Amino acid sequence: MLGERRRMFSRRGLLRVLMGSTALAAAGPLLQACAGSAPAAPTPQVITKEVERVVTQVVERTVDRVVEKPVDRVVEKVITATAAPQVKAPIKLTISTDWNVGIRRKTMEFWAAEFKKEHPNVTVEVWHIGSGGMTQANYDPTIQTMLLTGTGPTVITEMWWRPKEVYANWDSYLKGKNFKKEDYWWSEYAHEVDGSIYSIPFGAYFSGASVNLDLFEKAGAKLPPKDWGFDELIKLARQLKTTDVWGYERTTGPYGGWADRLASEGAEFYNRQTLKSAIQVGRDGGDPVKMFADWWGLVWKEGIAPKPAETAALLQVARSAGATGGLASSLVWVSGKIAMSWFPFNQAGVVKELVGGRFRYQALWPPKSPYSGRRGYYTNFSYISVNKDVGARGHEAEAFDLGYFWIDDKMGKFQAENIPVVPPHRKWWNSPEFLKAAPGMESFSEMAAEALKTGLDSSKYLSGTGSSPLGFEWYQAVAKKIEDRALIGGEDPVATFAAAVAEGDKVLAKKI
Known part of the structure; x- marks a missing residue:
């Protein structure tokens, strides 16, 4: 049946x-x-x-x-054949830098290593070029030659040069990152050309003041308040000076030095329209000539800061601690024999490394001008740029990823903790990591806002968008008069200042 x-x-x-x-x-x-x-x-x-x-x-x-017969349950199993995951082809990317010693070198190594962890197929090689601290003198020419010959690095740090010719445009990439310029230490002259972005910020750069807490305690001196002025600086330095301690370190360079004094008076380097030197022209009560003479006088008149010939022994301490390049000739303060000085926030981690716990110190607000009533900030801006050739090399996406990694959270946290440079993203300026990285960092965020508002932007005149092609040559000519003859040589400050103006005008009048 x-x-x-x-x-x-x-x-x-x-x-x-x-x-x-x-x-x-x-x-x-x-x-x-x-x-x-x-x-x-x-x-x-x-x-x-x-x-x-x-x-x-x-x-x-x-x-x-x-x-x-009814069925309680029918289970259908479908087995789908899955293709083996594709292995990305190995890629080699390169970074150029003059960060070659100490915490700065470690920062570059961290950048390369951490990026590879997230991109296993990518090998990052860091090209350490130059001696460090003298970027435009021995780093830039080497990289520029490489870029012109098609052998340049993938990512270029700290150099702004012919951006449209040699750098890739960041606009499209940054749109996908929800990037906002106002979140960063930013200058249109340093990072943009015709409204397009050709570099992203490397760090935040300006100077404050610093004090040796041990020497203040020994002298029974009180720390200066936020709104202290230049006259108070002189009075306090006299109190702190002894036979083996100097009251103040008056640097001969622009950073924390004469350029900050110009900034407090509202002066420009030169007029970008007329191409005439403008360091002698003050604004809103500022008097750059008198302020420069006062700065010169800390050594040659007041005697509260060491003469250049007297700094040799003090500089040896910095060199013994590992300082090289420009650091070895500017950080006299790390000797422990200087009560007050300028403070390079962008090198706070380097300072901490060089001091090495030998004395206690703290960063402070810089003093105000007796003429304008303003503080002076010589602001600097540095760069992360991508080689324009990466498209032809076939790894454009990876190149931008590598560059952007510098301002991403992993690197930002490392920068905040160690301060080889101040993190370019503002969100780190009040972070716990940043505030405990060096004494006095709690003042930085407010100070940075003031510096961005009133500072003398170096990129506007020396190498940034719209600056004269002769801007850096102008700077060298002017600095030679201001530094070599007046601040180092002790010549009359007013006469040498006038000579610097005239020399700068000669440079700007050249035909290109």
Whole structure:
């Protein structure tokens, strides 16, 4: 009988049976409700068209179970063949830098290593070029030559040069990152050309003041308040000076030095329209000539700061601590024999490394001008740029990722903790990591806002967008008069200042 039933089932008959099973399944809940507490019979499986296809292939063996015996559950397992994951081809990227010693070198190594962790197929090689601290003197020419010959690095740090010719445009990439310029230490002259971005910020750069707490305590001197002035600086330095301690370190360079004094008076380096020197022109009560003479006088008149010839022994301490390049000739303060000085916030981690716990110190607000009533900030801006050739090299996306990694959170946290440079993103300036990295950092955020508002922006005149192509040559000519003749040589400050103005005008008058 069973054999007869098997022969009677055609495909059409099977479908009718299946449809009946479907109807029965639909009625199941209603019948169960009417039955009250009686045990419910197993509900026949609703077999879809896909199941029907499978059943017809094995009808000789399974039709009895499908038709005459309800099925509690039918599980269909689908096994999909998955292709093996593709392994990305290995890529080598390069970074150029003059950060070659101490915490700064470690920062570059951290950047390369951490990026590789997130991009296993990428190898990052850091090109350490120059001696450090003298970027424009021995780093820039090397990188510029490489860029012109097509052998330049993938990512270029701290150099702004012919951006449209040699750098890739960041605009498209940054749109995908929700990047906002106002969140960073930013200058349109340093990072933009015609409204487009050709570099992102490397760090925040300006100077404050610093005090040796041990020497203040020994002399019974009180720390200067936030609104102290230049006259108070002189008075306090006299109190702190002894036979073996200097009251103040008056640097001969622009950073924390004469350029900050110009900034407090509202002076510019030169007029970008007339191409005439403007360091002698004050604004809103400022008097740059008198302020420069006062700065000169800390050494040559007041005698509260060491003469250049007297700094040799003090500088040896910095060199013994590992300072190289410009640091070895500017950080006299790390000797521990200087009560007050300027403080390079952008090198706070380097200072901490050089002091090495030999004395306690703290960063402070810089003093105000007796003429303008303003503080002076010589603000600097540095760069992360991507080589324009990366598109032709076939790794444009990875190149931008590497550059952007510098301002991302992993690097930002490292920068905040160690301060090889102040993190360019403002959110780190009040972070716990940043505030405990060096004494006095709690003043930085407010000070930085003031510096951005009133500071003398170096990129506007020396190498940034719209500056004269002769800007850096102008700077060298002027600095030679101001520094070599007046601050180092001790010549009359007013006369040498006038000579610097005239020399600067000669440079700007050259035909290019």
